[in-house]
Amino acid sequence: MQSYSLTHLQELESEAIYVLREVASQFENPALLFSGGKDSIIVAHMARKAFWPAKIPFPLVHVDTGHNFPETIVFRDQYVKDIGANLIVGSVQQSIDEGKVIEEKGFNASRNGLQTVTLLETIEKHKFDCAMGGARRDEEKARAKERFFSHRDDFGQWDPKNQRPELWNIFNGKKNVGEHFRVFPISNWTEMDVWQYILHEKIQIPSIYLAHERDVFERDGVIMSTTEFIEQRDTEPTVRKKVRFRTI
Amino acid sequence: MELLRFSTAGSVDDGKSTLIGRLLYDSKSIFQDQYDAIEESSKRKGDENVNLALLTDGLRAEREQGITIDVAYRYFATPKRKFIIADTPGHIQYTRNMVTGSSTSNLSIILIDARHGVVEQTCRHTFISSLLGIPHVVFCINKMDLVDYSEEAYEKIKSDLEAFSSKLDVKDIHFIPISALNGDNVVNQSEKMDWYKGSTLMYLLENIHIGSDYNHIDCRFPVQNVIRPQSDKYPDYRGYAGRIAGGVFKPGDEVAILPSGFTSKIKSIDTMNGQLAEAFAPMSVAITLEDDIDVSRGDMIVRENNQPSVDQNIDLMICWLNDKKMTPNGKYAIKHTSNDVRCVIKEVVYKMNINNLHRIEDDKEINMNDVARISIRTTKPLLFDKYTRNRTTGSLILIDEATNETVGAGMII
Numbered sequence: 001m002q003s004y005s006l007t008h009l010q011e012l013e014s015e016a017i018y019v020l021r022e023v024a025s026q027f028e029n030p031a032l033l034f035s036g037g038k039d040s041i042i043v044a045h046m047a048r049k050a051f052w053p054a055k056i057p058f059p060l061v062h063v064d065t066g067h068n069f070p071e072t073i074v075f076r077d078q079y080v081k082d083i084g085a086n087l088i089v090g091s092v093q094q095s096i097d098e099g100k101v102i103e104e105k106g107f108n109a110s111r112n113g114l115q116t117v118t119l120l121e122t123i124e125k126h127k128f129d130c131a132m133g134g135a136r137r138d139e140e141k142a143r144a145k146e147r148f149f150s151h152r153d154d155f156g157q158w159d160p161k162n163q164r165p166e167l168w169n170i171f172n173g174k175k176n177v178g179e180h181f182r183v184f185p186i187s188n189w190t191e192m193d194v195w196q197y198i199l200h201e202k203i204q205i206p207s208i209y210l211a212h213e214r215d216v217f218e219r220d221g222v223i224m225s226t227t228e229f230i231e232q233r234d235t236e237p238t239v240r241k242k243v244r245f246r247t248i
Numbered sequence: 249m250e251l252l253r254f255s256t257a258g259s260v261d262d263g264k265s266t267l268i269g270r271l272l273y274d275s276k277s278i279f280q281d282q283y284d285a286i287e288e289s290s291k292r293k294g295d296e297n298v299n300l301a302l303l304t305d306g307l308r309a310e311r312e313q314g315i316t317i318d319v320a321y322r323y324f325a326t327p328k329r330k331f332i333i334a335d336t337p338g339h340i341q342y343t344r345n346m347v348t349g350s351s352t353s354n355l356s357i358i359l360i361d362a363r364h365g366v367v368e369q370t371c372r373h374t375f376i377s378s379l380l381g382i383p384h385v386v387f388c389i390n391k392m393d394l395v396d397y398s399e400e401a402y403e404k405i406k407s408d409l410e411a412f413s414s415k416l417d418v419k420d421i422h423f424i425p426i427s428a429l430n431g432d433n434v435v436n437q438s439e440k441m442d443w444y445k446g447s448t449l450m451y452l453l454e455n456i457h458i459g460s461d462y463n464h465i466d467c468r469f470p471v472q473n474v475i476r477p478q479s480d481k482y483p484d485y486r487g488y489a490g491r492i493a494g495g496v497f498k499p500g501d502e503v504a505i506l507p508s509g510f511t512s513k514i515k516s517i518d519t520m521n522g523q524l525a526e527a528f529a530p531m532s533v534a535i536t537l538e539d540d541i542d543v544s545r546g547d548m549i550v551r552e553n554n555q556p557s558v559d560q561n562i563d564l565m566i567c568w569l570n571d572k573k574m575t576p577n578g579k580y581a582i583k584h585t586s587n588d589v590r591c592v593i594k595e596v597v598y599k600m601n602i603n604n605l606h607r608i609e610d611d612k613e614i615n616m617n618d619v620a621r622i623s624i625r626t627t628k629p630l631l632f633d634k635y636t637r638n639r640t641t642g643s644l645i646l647i648d649e650a651t652n653e654t655v656g657a658g659m660i661i
Contacts, residue, residue: 003459004459004462004464004496004528004529005250005458005459006250006251006530006531007249007250007251008249008250008251008329008330010531011251011530012251013532014491014530014531014532015530015532017491017532018472018491018532021472021473021489021490021532022472024473025472025473025545025586048520049519049520049521050489050532051473051475051489052475052518052519052520052534053475053477053479053481053482053485053487053518053520054475054476054477054478054479054482054485055477055479137321137323138322138323144320144321144322145319145320145321164653164654165344165348165569165654165657166348166654167347167348167351167643167645167654167657168351168352168639168640168643169352169491169640170583170584170643170644170645171583172583172645172647172652172654174581174647174652175652176652187321188321188323188332190323190325192325193330
């Protein structure tokens with residue numbers, strides 16, 4: 001008798017496609033968060049598969065910190081054009097200009113913390129009732145218990161004491177007016193699965209993930225790219241190295 | 249490479265964290281810096297050995313803050329298989345947590361302290377594994393080092409477990425004497441127990457046959473979405489998207505669409521990577537039909553000569569998940585496959601004492617962590633199979649319509 005079994009990548013893909021399709025059915029106005037990073041790229045790829053030959057039935061939303069590598073933005077724009085998707089950009093710079101958030105100062109200043117405010121604003125402005133993202137449970141211990149469907153109250157807050165149990169593959173996206181959900185279709189994927197899948201599906205990724213020559217400096221044991229957005233100390237000289245990015 | 253999902257059951261101090269740590273460490277699934285960190289931390293606490301339990305200890309702090317930790321998922325891989333562990337901490341809400349964590353598992357590991365043998369907890373864990381229809385159960389008799397690796401101690405516990413399990417519906421049972429602390433029979437064969445001729449836990453996890461865990465006999469395709477591109481290239485395309493819940497579908501198959509009962513033939517099974525010659529559970533595909541029939545979300549495509557039950561009156565076992573008790577004759581929303589319906593609780597037939605499997609017929613109040621047999625009536629017929637026949641078409645959740653919370657897990661009898 002023939003053996004009917006899937007590889008781990010096929011099973012994870014099938015699970016993610018199932019989740020994407022549930023989102024399209026259970027929510028009125030969902031969106032897919034798309035940073036141009038590898039995790040959001042594979043979610044977008046599977047969104048194409050989930051609804052093929054139709055187009056992805058929700059917009060891609062980029063919460064733009066303004067601090068991007070040019071390669072990522074070039075990639076983003078080309079990708080969105082190629083798949084015929086609708087792109088919405090929420091701008092952290094605009095949130096700063098409007099005085100809604102305050103720019104961090106100092107050597108380790110980053111706009112990562114400010115993204116949340118811009119994200120919630122974008123969700124409210126476009127009345128999204130579900131924002132899908134490429135977060136994975138294996139990224140850090142605290143995420144190990146995160147749900148596929150994660151409920152947020154009408155202030156956009158996550159109440160970890162009040163998360164719905166998730167059983168089998170039955171996802172409960174019921175909510176009251178003003179509330180929304182965050183959904184993570186690749187919850188069960190590991191870093192290794194993501195890279196194997198990119199290789200297997202021959203998915204294009206921004207060039208900075210691949211080894212290339214670049215001006216960099218070292219801080220606390222981490223090699224960082226020399227950019228106009230990060231202030232370097234005198235003790236952090238710029239050197240030219242062959243590098244690739246693990247995260248963008 | 250296949251994917252195996254397993255859950256670990258155990259209570260405080262039975263060595264569950266150590267076992268998971270041991271699996272991760274001996275299968276070389278942790279990085280040097282993670283190991284260095286727990287080595288450092290073990291030294292600080294004055295531990296003699298590196299405490300592998302610390303590898304999975306990230307949730308303790310949160311637990312102390314009162315954050316609900318019902319299931320934490322962990323991942324590792326060997327060259328043979330990839331594993332997802334649903335790790336359910338053994339505190340007071342145990343039943344609810346284990347039900348949640350086990351719902352998608354292929355296999356359940358139940359830990360038993362060799363010094364104490366079969367205790368009430370063991371009974372509870374085994375019952376839940378059987379209730380949730382987990383195909384494979386592995387009893388790990390742990391802490392064999394503390395009973396001098398005695399074959400007699402192991403055999404006694406094994407025969408107690410066999411006697412107890414025979415009362416339950418567990419398809420495939422294994423027994424392994426281990427010491428998670430010292431690594432005996434976890435990844436490496438024990439040198440201290442040469443009387444044990446069976447496989448190590450890791451060998452079992454890597455090799456146990458899981459290809460038949462899905463139902464490949466009864467064709468069930470709950471429709472999730474209708475795909476209609478209405479584009480220049482595909483002006484008339486109409487595909488039914490879903491994840492196969494059972495059976496094997498092929499182009500040319502005669503099918504019936506429920507609940508309408510109309511029949512047609514499968515024209516194609518589509519994916520973006522091309523058409524498929526056959527599709528089976530748990531694949532996500534799109535199916536097109538030869539005839540133009542009205543099909544929508546919540547419908548089910550099945551084989552004409554093998555149909556699921558269609559009924560509004562349904563008997564089920566439930567596990568209650570919410571601290572608000574079940575309302576007698578209350579109304580709840582239901583999610584079942586891709587269907588949303590409502591129901592009324594008609595009757596609580598009995599509650600289960602899951603520590604000794606006795607039926608409780610004089611107390612019908614259903615509180616959190618209770619397991620009970622109930623009967624319900626739904627607003628429209630469900631298309632279902634018995635849970636023991638199909639875990640997808642046989643399962644449902646109950647939702648409180650006021651709070652939208654998931655309050656009950658149901659397994660159709």
